[in-house]
Amino acid sequence: MQLTDLTFLNSFAKGDKEKIAKYIKMFLDAAPGIIINMETHLANNDLKQLRTAAHSLKPQAGYMGFKQGESLLKTIEQCADTGTDVDKIPSHIETFKTMFEQAKTELTTAL
Amino acid sequence: MAKPTSIFIVDDDPVQLQMLTDHLSSMSNFSIKTFATGEDALKQISDMPNIVFLDYYLNSIDKDAQDGLDILQEIKKTSPATEVIMLSGQDKIDVAVEVMKYGAFDYIVKGESAFYRAEKAVYNLYRLAKLKQNAGMYKSLSIAFGVAFVVMIAIVIYLVMAGKISNNPGWV
Numbered sequence: 001m002q003l004t005d006l007t008f009l010n011s012f013a014k015g016d017k018e019k020i021a022k023y024i025k026m027f028l029d030a031a032p033g034i035i036i037n038m039e040t041h042l043a044n045n046d047l048k049q050l051r052t053a054a055h056s057l058k059p060q061a062g063y064m065g066f067k068q069g070e071s072l073l074k075t076i077e078q079c080a081d082t083g084t085d086v087d088k089i090p091s092h093i094e095t096f097k098t099m100f101e102q103a104k105t106e107l108t109t110a111l
Numbered sequence: 112m113a114k115p116t117s118i119f120i121v122d123d124d125p126v127q128l129q130m131l132t133d134h135l136s137s138m139s140n141f142s143i144k145t146f147a148t149g150e151d152a153l154k155q156i157s158d159m160p161n162i163v164f165l166d167y168y169l170n171s172i173d174k175d176a177q178d179g180l181d182i183l184q185e186i187k188k189t190s191p192a193t194e195v196i197m198l199s200g201q202d203k204i205d206v207a208v209e210v211m212k213y214g215a216f217d218y219i220v221k222g223e224s225a226f227y228r229a230e231k232a233v234y235n236l237y238r239l240a241k242l243k244q245n246a247g248m249y250k251s252l253s254i255a256f257g258v259a260f261v262v263m264i265a266i267v268i269y270l271v272m273a274g275k276i277s278n279n280p281g282w283v
Contacts, residue, residue: 012226026129030124052170
C-alpha cells in the first residue's frame with residue numbers, strides 16, 4: 001500500500017517539479033534527525049522535548065501526503081503531552097520508523 | 112501599518128519555512144527574511160517588518176530557544192506597529208485566544224490550508240492599512256473644511272461689523 005500522496009504538493013507547487021523535489025529533499029534531510037531526537041528524548045524520559053520533536057515533524061509529513069505518519073506523530077505528541085499511554089510510545093516510534101522507510105523509498109522514486 | 116512589503120518568517124521547521132516563503136513570494140514582490148529562531152529575528156527587528164509570521168514552538172532544534180509567545184511579546188514591545196501572525200501545529204482554541212490576547216493579528220494552524228490562510232491574512236492586513244490610510248485622509252479633509260468654514264464666518268462677521276457689507280439683504 002502506498003503511504004505517500006503528492007497531490008497536495010503538486011497542487012501547491014503548480015506542478016513545478018524542481019520545487020516539489022526541493023520540498024521532498026528537505027523533508028528527507030530533516031526527518032531522520034528528528035526521529036533520532038525522538039528516540040533520545042524517550043530514552044532520557046524527556047516527554048516535553050519528545051512532544052516538541054513529534055510536533056515539529058507532523059506538518060512536514062502531512063505536506064508529503066504521508067497521512068498515516070502524520071496521524072502516528074499526532075498520537076505520539078498527545079501521549080507525551082498528556083502523559084497517557086506513555087508505555088506505548090516506543091512501539092509507536094518503531095512503527096513510525098518502519099513507515100518512514102517506506103515513505104522515503106516512495107518519495108525518492110518521485111524525485 | 113504601511114503597505115505590507117516587509118515580512119519576517121520565523122520557524123524551526125525548514126520545510127514550512129521554505130514553502131511559506133515560496134507561497135508569499137509568488138503573491139507579490141515582498142521583501143522576505145527567514146529565521147530559525149525568534150532570537151535571530153529579534154536581532155533584526157529594528158528593520159521594523161510590517162508582518163512577522165511566527166511559529167508557536169521554536170525549540171525543536173535548539174531546546175533552549177525561546178517560544179513564540181515570548182518572542183511575540185518582545186516584538187510588540189520593540190516594534191508595536193509590526194503585525195504578528197502566529198503559526199502552530201496545534202488546533203487549540205485556548206492557544207489561539209492566548210496569542211490574540213498578547214496582540215497577534217491572526218492564528219494559523221499548520222496544514223494544507225495554512226498557505227491560503229496566510230495569503231488571506233496578508234490581504235486583510237493590506238486592506239486594513241488602506242482603510243486606516245483613507246480614514247486618516249478623510250479626517251484631515253474634515254479638519255481642513257471645518258477650519259475654512261470658521262475662517263469664512265469670521266471674515267463675514269468682520270466685514271458686517273466694519274460696515275463693508277450690509278446685513279440687509281436689500282429686498283427688505
